[in-house]
């Protein structure tokens with residue numbers, strides 16, 4: 001019999017100094033330990049805390065280390081940045097790392113992080129306007145993607161552990177209808193004895209549950225992503241459909257999405273409509289949008305409308321001949337931008353998003369917008385052949401940023417002005433560096449909190465030609 005290893009544990013009382021990029025509280029132990037030999041200099045990272053919280057941490061085997069592994073912790077005294085309503089949750093999924101902080105403290109944390117990243121690339125904090133938060137920062141997400149866990153859980157991966165799925169019991173992010181759908185699907189799954197897909201063995205059936213809900217029309221999409229089709233498919237999905245329809249009159253699209261590839265993010269899926277449409281309809285700004293299960297749509301429509309109106313304000317008194325919307329998705333920014341343009345070209349890599357953008361333009365009577373399905377840099381290079389420098393280039397890249405090659409290509413293209421919409425201030429800063437050599441400077445930064453309770457934030461950045469260039 002192997003004996004379980006036990007480590008000596010030291011206990012320290014600490015005060016959380018700050019929150020790191022992953023949303024964990026940071027403290028450095030500055031006083032002697034309660035039982036012995038460690039002490040000053042040891043760094044600890046603690047989840048679900050706010051700056052100023054006093055916490056007792058247990059740290060195993062920390063001798064000789066600079067960074068402690070956290071064994072256990074308890075809150076001794078709440079600090080001024082803690083949300084007084086929040087209670088510690090042992091089933092924490094990691095989807096909302098800032099949840100213990102008051103909303104004001106979350107906004108301050110994001111503002112400071114954005115200013116620090118931009119300061120590193122010489123963008124003065126004086127150009128950064130105060131972050132725009134939400135009045136009601138809960139149940140704001142219009143899309144949730146949950147994982148079927150092999151132990152019957154249906155939820156998100158545990159923080160730092162991609163093998164473990166934490167059952168989603170109560171969500172501050174999902175809408176109430178999404179949570180109702182989650183419970184119905186979970187009950188149906190367990191009643192039907194269907195297996196969950198195991199990423200390691202590549203066996204098992206059910207992979208993900210996609211939930212999407214329109215903010216304005218309330219239409220709900222439920223999509224089961226599976227590694228194939230079960231033998232008794234018809235009876236199973238009929239049962240699921242009856243259960244969902246009995247409780248959710250807003251159900252507008254019920255889908256079975258086959259993904260038999262190894263990749264979780266495969267574009268080669270086959271969609272079977274169980275009931276309703278293959279898309280839901282959203283009313284957004286003055287437009288209507290069709291949203292399919294795999295199309296990117298801004299996840300927080302309340303804040304996304306504010307972002308569109310910020311962009312509209314930046315361009316409102318101008319008339320542009322040619323506008324490029326890079327990484328255009330389904331045209332969320334393209335449609336309002338087209339109102340100020342003679343011609344607009346949207347470029348996007350996902351074919352279904354481009355089809356959707358074309359259809360959205362048509363549905364909304366917009367005739368001067370054209371959409372190209374292409375990798376962004378290739379699409380831009382092809383456009384250069386047709387157009388001279390455009391008056392305005394808007395880019396809204398994924399979280400990984402646009403990258404140096406893309407930014408240099410934009411710089412060489414010499415658009416009259418650039419609006420960069422970013423969901424990652426670190427990558428934004430890395431990307432902005434490249435434009436300086438091409439004669440551009442940042443003139444305005446507006447942060448928007450698109451993702452309350454998470455570490456993410458959005459920025460709209462105006463970049464113009466330097467006056468002497």
Ligand SMILES: C[S@@+](CC[C@H](N)C(=O)[O-])C[C@H]1O[C@@H](n2cnc3c(N)ncnc32)[C@H](O)[C@@H]1O
Nearest residue numbers: 296327328329332348349350375376396397398
């Ligand atoms: C942050 S989203 C923005 C979408 C759109 N602007 C909107 O507001 O809905 C980024 C988009 O870039 C697309 N994308 C990702 N990598 C790309 C690439 N290399 N080339 C072109 N588009 C890409 C994604 O499919 C996604 O639609």
